[in-house]
Amino acid sequence: MDALGDPTRRLIFERLQGGARSVGEIAEGMAVSRPAVSQHLRVLKDARLVMDQPLGTRRLYSVDAKAIQAIRDWLDGFWDQALGAFKEAAEHEARERKRR
Amino acid sequence: MTGESRPAGFDPNSVRKVVPVQAPQQVAWQVFTEKMGGWWPLATYKIGRANAVDAVIEPRVGGRWYERGDDGSTCEWGHVLEWEPYSRLVLSWDISADWQPDPNLKTEIEVRFVAEGADRTRVELEHRRLDRFGARRDEMRRIFDTEGDWGRLLESFARRAEAA
Numbered sequence: 001m002d003a004l005g006d007p008t009r010r011l012i013f014e015r016l017q018g019g020a021r022s023v024g025e026i027a028e029g030m031a032v033s034r035p036a037v038s039q040h041l042r043v044l045k046d047a048r049l050v051m052d053q054p055l056g057t058r059r060l061y062s063v064d065a066k067a068i069q070a071i072r073d074w075l076d077g078f079w080d081q082a083l084g085a086f087k088e089a090a091e092h093e094a095r096e097r098k099r100r
Numbered sequence: 101m102t103g104e105s106r107p108a109g110f111d112p113n114s115v116r117k118v119v120p121v122q123a124p125q126q127v128a129w130q131v132f133t134e135k136m137g138g139w140w141p142l143a144t145y146k147i148g149r150a151n152a153v154d155a156v157i158e159p160r161v162g163g164r165w166y167e168r169g170d171d172g173s174t175c176e177w178g179h180v181l182e183w184e185p186y187s188r189l190v191l192s193w194d195i196s197a198d199w200q201p202d203p204n205l206k207t208e209i210e211v212r213f214v215a216e217g218a219d220r221t222r223v224e225l226e227h228r229r230l231d232r233f234g235a236r237r238d239e240m241r242r243i244f245d246t247e248g249d250w251g252r253l254l255e256s257f258a259r260r261a262e263a264a
């Protein structure tokens with residue numbers, strides 16, 4: 001199951017990067033109907049990429065921040081380690097070249 | 101990491117790092133791009149089945165970024181999107197959930213080498229468009245649970261993801 005394999009869903013997901021929106025706001029200017037947008041949102045929700053919350057009579061959809069946060073946390077530690085090793089290698093190389 | 105090195109806006113879809121390096125800009129660039137196999141933690145951060153012995157960036161736009169195994173096999177990680185020696189490099193990270201090249205799932209890594217005097221370089225790295233990477237985290241988690249190497253690495257990621 002590839003929730004973002006569909007171009008319309010990808011577009012919807014990208015629109016939500018800018019902040020929470022209602023179905024109507026998401027559908028605005030898009031070539032697909034509101035019911036179709038709702039369908040796509042359901043797929044994104046099932047994939048836990050998008051979450052929704054009620055706001056009065058509407059529902060607001062937004063990117064599920066936890067999905068990204070776990071990746072960010074992991075990459076944060078990964079790049080610390082990789083760049084630490086890079087720094088050591090570059091400084092070693094600089095010292096070697098100076099000596100020559 | 102200092103306050104001014106942080107951009108004003110926080111982007112939840114990117115990770116930024118700044119590393120001061122006691123080396124000339126050209127040396128920093130060369131070690132990053134030409135000698136990556138010498139510092140990249142290949143023991144754990146690789147995707148092929150063979151033991152990885154090198155990490156290679158082909159020095160041109162469109163060039164491949166890949167690991168080389170001790171059996172001569174190669175495994176692609178991504179491509180060079182921008183190549184501006186000795187100051188700026190943009191790589192794509194094109195590994196999909198099933199660890200196959202997937203041009204639709206690229207995250208981007210931009211590395212800037214900013215000279216701060218003759219012997220000092222500030223290296224800034226941004227790994228961005230993580231929405232694309234994160235989008236498949238559940239699929240990835242399953243794969244990481246059953247594979248070695250990146251699997252072990254991602255076990256810790258998976259634990260965090262579950263705790264989140």
